[in-house]
Amino acid sequence: MQRLSNQDFLNALDFETNKLDIVTLKRLLEEYYGEKNDIDFKKEIIEYQKISKIILAMANNGGGVVIFGITDDHKPVGAEKVDATDFNVGIRKYVPENLKYEDYYVDYKEDEMYGEFSGKTFLILYIPQQYRFAPFMAIKKSGEVIKDNVIYIRKNTSNGIASQTDINEIIEKRIYEEYNDLSELTLETHIEQLKTLYKYSPKSIGVTLGEKVGNQISQSITVDNKINEHHPQESFNAFIGDLIKRKKNKIKQYIEV
Structure with missing residues (x-):
């Protein structure tokens, strides 16, 4: 998978307003990851169970991208860098192993040429389209944040509970993807x-x-046999x-x- 480089990410910054140009950024994300239904910005790295809920919801809705270190109004403020192992262990407490995602950091050195990006770090979390194993549910609940036996789905900019119609659509897309996998x-x-x-x-x-010989012997001996109902016909x-x-x-x- 081709990733956004530092310069690509920087190209999305409007130096006059010190904000990311969302149109440019979406175009870059589509270029590198393919067309995405969703993109979410987080000012900082939030609790793992909340991140996991976003991952589950996006995976059930065709994938998406979450960028940490960007405010809701698209201003790059940077995010604290956490240990990659700790991050993935925290996520995998709630997200099943067959749900795929990728995470990586974009780091900028202290240099005025980078403008508002100077000295800042951004975490990019990419959830690809993967209806092959959908719908996905959390493997562990966490209070009111993540409930068990619930299918979350991304609706506009929020993570809601899937309706029966949503679930039917997910299953239809899963069947279609399974068929394509076999046909390819x-x-x-x-x-x-x-x-x-x-x-x-x-x-x-x-x-x-x-x-x-065994058959001949067996024919001469009467034994009460119980039929194994599980034996294949x-x-x-x-x-x-x-x-x-x-x-x-x-x-x-x-x-x-």
């Missing part, structure tokens, strides 16, 4: 998967002498055979045969 497999991947399936499909399934070989057939059809569709 290369021909080589399909072939390798087929080869693996063939390894589990024996050329011969003949019965051995021992099995024949389909044999393993039949299952593998069906997978092979499906995979071969997929390959034929891929090469338009």
Whole structure:
């Protein structure tokens, strides 16, 4: 992933007002991260559970970017730098492992050429679009900030609880993304998967002498057997055979045969 450089970030500053030009900044974010539905500014690094709630809400809404060290009116004031390990440990207390995000600092040296950015540090938190595993929920609650069994979603500039309509839309996007993930497999991947399936499909399934003797003995002995309701009706070989057939059809569709 390409990241904003110090100069890129600096280019978004209007030196006349000492504020970030939000239009320029959004354009930069779209250029580096792709089109984002959301961008949030925080004057300082807030409590981990509050940051986690933002991450959850943005992930359920297609991703976004949070920049710490910027006021609500887009003035760059800088944020205190915290240990990266401590930061991620604090976030992972609430955010599931399969929710991906990236965090990095943009540091400016003490130099008048940087204007309001001089000597300041900014933390950029990037949450990519990842409907593949959505909806995301917190793995731990924290008072009234984060509740368990609740799906948060980003609505305008706030983090609210998803409605049934919101959840339905998230699930629809998840299904669509799952389908795209499967459809984007290369021909080589399909072939390798087929080869693996063939390894589990024996050329011969003949019965051995021992099995024949065992069958004859078993027929002469009456035993009360309880049917295992969890035993699959389909044999393993039949299952593998069906997978092979499906995979071969997929390959034929891929090469338009």
